[in-house]
Amino acid sequence: MSAAKQKLPEMRARLFDGRREASARLENLLSRKQQEAFRSIATVFEYRRGGTVLFTEGTDASFVYSVAEGIVRVCRHSDGGRRQVLAFMLPGDLLGLPDSGTYANTAEAACPCTLYRMPWAQLRELMQREPALQLNLLEKVAYDFREAQRRIMVLGQQNTYQRLASFLADFIQQPAFFDADTATLTLPLTRFDIADYLGTAPETVARGFLRLEQEGLLRRVGPRVTEIRDIEGLRKLQHRKRRAAR
Template sequence: MRVFDFDRVSKLSPAVPRERTEASPCAACTVRGMTICAPLDNQELAQVSAIMTSVELTSGEPLFDEGEEAGNVYNVTSGTVKVYKLLPDGRRQVTGFLFPGDFVGLARQETYAFSAEAVTPCLLCRFPRSKLENLMQRMPKIEQRLLNIASNELVAAQEQMLLLGRKTAREKIASFLLMLSKRARQRGQADDPVMVPMSRTDIGDYLGLTTETVSRSFTQLKQDGVIQLLPNHQVKLAQREALEDIAGGF
């Protein structure tokens, strides 16, 4: 039987804790530069990663519902999410579409003011609201980043008000396609052809149009040679300048 050698062990160097070297899951994020994590250094990123969990949604699966306790906030890292409100008469108003890099779930109240649902399969980073607020107190960079995000959301809301109030159906569809193109370019993706993963009904509920009017407007733009409808929910902007003219200087 082997005897424990106390004398030998006492002469060994004391153990030194080793720093963990595995990368934070945030480090490999392809849209990090557009998320709340963009201004953070590696040490700060590790603290954010420690409170984050990943969420996966299938097409049509809800992320949260209007009136639900606003306990979490989210960053979209892949896929498309729609946010909407249900009107008292049962109609639905889509207020926006979210893409990789977008933030969702900010709420001043204790409950969400709108619903969010996956348009396509999605991946999101989920942060407990209370823990993120605590980090914001220690990391002003996160708070500043959220202010920038809120400012961008205000601009998007103003653009939608213009779409709903002053444009014809044809102008709305043209503006919508150019908006999707612009958003893709901001994410570093190809801006033509444009990915249009949402349904005609979703588009109509966003633009204040019926599903039939949306389909008819797409068909008219196609027949005029301004766009081409491609497989896999893609739309080719065949005549971008003409589309911009139709949109009224989007």
């Protein structure tokens, strides 16, 4: 039962008080009519190569993007120049909301991608005509906020091995990347991307995969392809202590 078919008063009530949504993918939050309005101001963009920059932190924010296909990495650079991946945006996600008129972070295609691009001015205008849309925006920000809090839990409490397990457990939930029939996870991400997401080094990620393989939780088919052998085992890892007692 999709939220898109609810009547407007119900949609208002859903925010904060309603059922918990599995995700806040854009299309799940919009009525059919709203989706059409979106499409009327959106342009399709294809990025053939990974690494292409969509926008840079600090620059004027004119466009908002929605991922149609592929993975976009949203990152920020510390003063030391080191990159931190704040989030991977997956198909259906919305990104590029202005913060005080500029982008708060940098977005790059992590692999060949297709996305929708909309002028922020037009989207804002649309929202003023349809207040319900604005509420959807709030829902979206609230969802991203909760996701960020989950990241804080992972980064604050887990060792690198557990973080990798958490990362894989999350992506297993995404049918676009995990084929449940063959238990095959296909991630178009480099070890650098994963390392910068987990706050560790690419070597440590490689060693994490090695250990997960040795413990029988998965099998490395290729650098981007993994056969998951024990989903429950991956999940259980997160609940252990960060460090072996002596």
